[in-house]
Amino acid sequence: MEEKNVAIVLAAGQGRRMGADRPKQFLEIREKPILYYALHVFQESPLIQEIILVTGEEMIGYCQKEIVERFNLDKVKHIVCGGAERYLSVCEGLKCCSDSTYVFIHDGARPFISEAMLERALEAARQYQACVVGMPSKDTIKIADVRGFIAKTPSRERVWNIQTPQVFSSKLIRRAYGKLMQSDVTGITDDAMVVEHMTSRKIRLVEGSYENIKITTPEDLVVAEAFLESLDIEGEGTP
Numbered sequence: 001m002e003e004k005n006v007a008i009v010l011a012a013g014q015g016r017r018m019g020a021d022r023p024k025q026f027l028e029i030r031e032k033p034i035l036y037y038a039l040h041v042f043q044e045s046p047l048i049q050e051i052i053l054v055t056g057e058e059m060i061g062y063c064q065k066e067i068v069e070r071f072n073l074d075k076v077k078h079i080v081c082g083g084a085e086r087y088l089s090v091c092e093g094l095k096c097c098s099d100s101t102y103v104f105i106h107d108g109a110r111p112f113i114s115e116a117m118l119e120r121a122l123e124a125a126r127q128y129q130a131c132v133v134g135m136p137s138k139d140t141i142k143i144a145d146v147r148g149f150i151a152k153t154p155s156r157e158r159v160w161n162i163q164t165p166q167v168f169s170s171k172l173i174r175r176a177y178g179k180l181m182q183s184d185v186t187g188i189t190d191d192a193m194v195v196e197h198m199t200s201r202k203i204r205l206v207e208g209s210y211e212n213i214k215i216t217t218p219e220d221l222v223v224a225e226a227f228l229e230s231l232d233i234e235g236e237g238t239p
Contacts, residue, residue: 004049005122006100007042007165008093011035011055011063011108012082024215025108026059029224034215036067037111043073047118048104051075052096054082054089087188091181094174102126103173105191106165112211112227113165124204125167132192133208134162163208166191172201 011025025035042048053076055063060079068076078096082089090105097103102125106113117133124131137159145151168176172195179198180188188194192203211227213220 003101004099005047005102005104006050006052006097006170007048007104007106008052008054008090008097009035009039009042009106009108010082010086010089010093011053011059012089013086013109023056023059026062027215027221029111029221029228032071033067034111034224035063035108036071038106038108038113039067039073039076040071041113041115041118042104042106043075045115045118047115047122048075050077050097050100052077052093053079053108054093055079057081086190087177087180087194090191091177094177097170098174100170102167103170104165104167105173107214109215110164110212111215111224112209112213114209117208117212118165120206121165121167124206125169128202128204129169129172130167130192130195130201131204131206132162132166132190133164133206133212134160135208135210135212137161138210160205162190162192163212163214164190168195172199175199 013023013025026033039051042051051073053063060081063079067073080092080096082092102122104121121131121133137156140156141154141159142150143152143154168191173191176194176198180194185197195201195203213223215221215224
């Protein structure tokens with residue numbers, strides 16, 4: 001059977017830490033919504049056959065008209081309403097890709113993915129069935145105890161900052177989320193955690209990029225503008 005790879009792009013978050021009048025993923029950089037930049041990379045990638053965009057119910061019309069139609073993103077086949085939590089939004093996206101081979105799950109507030117990153121992730125997913133992109137931590141990390149004192153200092157050589165996309169075989173991630181929805185597990189913050197808790201599959205770490213930031217606060221917008229300038233991204237290519 002021919003391989004079919006689907007990207008689920010999450011854009012349902014409220015982004016309250018940004019303090020803006022709209023969710024962070026819809027703020028504009030160089031007159032384009034932040035969300036557009038990641039969608040554009042998936043649109044242009046020969047590795048991706050379909051995109052599923054998950055957003056808030058009130059933003060579905062905006063996404064269709066002002067992003068998908070405006071920028072001719074014809075790989076976006078579904079725009080669906082997300083849930084109150086990230087994992088619920090992923091579940092809604094997974095409902096639309098039952099015929100996929102591999103699923104790329106990506107945060108729409110991370111605009112600086114690249115084709116090379118997608119290639120590395122897909123290669124790892126084909127070999128290991130599950131992978132996440134990230135980068136080794138530049139900082140020393142401390143684990144705190146419940147009273148706010150240092151409890152442990154893990155070796156920096158083994159500490160990674162995890163990013164998205166996170167890529168899985170469709171059967172694996174759908175099975176893992178199916179089990180999650182029938183469990184009482186809480187505190188899930190990314191898709192790798194779902195696979196870690198619900199299956200025995202080990203997840204491969206794959207190099208992402210230090211530029212692959214998640215835009216969360218006003219300071220991140222300043223950094224994003226600088227990256228766009230240094231990478232010379234105009235929305236016509238990949239970073």
